[in-house]
Amino acid sequence: MNEMQFLTWVRGDGLDYAVGIFLLGVIWRLIEIYSLGRKKDISASRSVAGASGWHTIFRRSLPPEGMVKKSPVSYIGGYTFHIGLFIVVFLFAPHIMLFQSLFGLSWPALPSQFIDLAAVVTMAAMVVVLVDRINKPVKRYLSTFGDWFTWTVTFLPVLTGWMAVQHLLLPYTTMLALHILSVEILLVVLPFTKLFHAFTLFGSRWYNGTVNGHKGVAV
């Protein structure tokens, strides 16, 4: 296979497989998790403004009081790379064109210099949280193969995308093909690793907010 054929495969069959596995995986995992259901709480509830599942979904996006000071790297690094990922994935012109060809929807892009910067900042933040994971006793203690693996599969698409745009190391076509391949790997593993929190965090916050909201506690 030469680089052109490689690119054609990752754009064609490869993408189809990856998206297929991703979608089936997401649906399967959501059913697997949420079909377990839960018992109805029959204790008398206490209702308090601001104490509900929906409130918690939003409220937990902000750090609870005093927590940033306790773990600044987690919060600042975490916000930076999550927002950075959002920007490079959804606001880069070529990506928007892809989404348009797939779903027919498009939206304004950010200038490519800005995306460049966002990619570099994202990668820097990811490296910082990785170092923090290695250095901080609690994080190191909790870390398993899955943590290093998911970090890598999240980092690679950003790195290869940025290198492709910068024409670094490898010919553009090859780098672009590698970029698409790395995204496909990310899509395939997402439903089956901790990356799935991108979906379940809404359910988790909702349950936490609802169970405690029943008691009149705004968590």
Added chain:
Amino acid sequence: MSASLEKGVRVLKEVIDAPIASYFSSCVHCGLCAEACLFYTETGDPKYTPIHKLEPMRRLYEQEYTLLGRLKKMVGLSKPVTDAELGEWQELVYNSCTLCGRCSAVCPVGNDIVYMVRKFREGMSASGNAPDGIKGAANRTITIGSPMGVKLPAVKAQMKHVEEDYGIPIPLDAEGAEYMVMLSSMEIINFPEYLGAIAKIMKQAGKTWTLCSTAFEATNAGMQIGNADLARVIVSRIVEGAEKLKVKTVISPECGHAYTALRWEGANLVGRPFTFEVKHIIEVLGEFQEQGLLKTEGFETDRLTFHDPCQLARRGGVIEPQRKLMKMVAQNFVEMPDAGYMNWCCGGGGGASAIEEGEELRLEAFKVKKSQLDAVRPDRLVTACANCRIVLEEGLEHYQMDIPVIGLTEMIAEHIPDQTKSEGA
């Protein structure tokens, strides 16, 4: 697999529900929950990270309820949960968790970790891995009627004392009373002033109330070890007593877990909604205060602060009433850092105070309370949980801090003028 392990695994499989599945699937191993847990912050030992306390249950969840986990189990790639492992986890699930719920308040993906610990305890208890200290307390509650072995004659003796001291009759088994007052053993033995305080307060408010001879003990060690069957037996006594006496409201004493057991878990344990309301004494006092039924005179002038019992505030939703009550009788009331919703646990909740082996760790964890207190340097510490009170006293003594601990209900009662004519009754 031993029979007890098999039972434990079966119970765990039953308690794993959608929230737990969602929580395990969401955890990103950020470790922020550790920063909220006094057992980690005061020891620096990462094994006390809240989510790690659930590791055996997480693996079981993965092996039983996820496609990938089942595949791994089939080809022998997964590590099964063993007796020895659960034994090792006893320290993490009981001694070093007071069910305080701070972890659940900070997890960025929203995991309600304490919810999971509570459920995990069901499996731990079923597999015979609950600590002897709480097991003993639960068994005594079932066979004798109270965790500290207090029987009705002891209660009656105390009623008599209070009647003599205060000159107010203490009703027992009075049918149709508005309130049924529960006690905790701790109060019967260590803090008899509580009953006198109730008598004064009820008299002033002009409310009818009663104790119940078949249900005076409110604490529920069955819930603390995580044995739903025992917890149900204990709660049922109270439900039967309250229904027999046809009371409108059952008052949970100054005890955090008794409140959680009765107010939030009770109806779910017996499987039907209650025909009566359940309120913590602080909620009742708050209502009396609002309705003008609670009239005090004079003020405490020394520097006072309030320790929020976890199960009352963060886990129970009662945060403001105790502050309004404090201000009613205290001129110099100061708040500790993190007071209220995020107050730090005394270190002895969730049954932990009944675990002898856990004492050293408990005292270590108490350092957080010490630093909260050091920040405001109060003359006395007020709280609303007899268990907190004992644990606080132990901790203060250990660190040679001369700060007396008092119950809020008693403090309020001391400011009720003695000669009040009962109104309305």
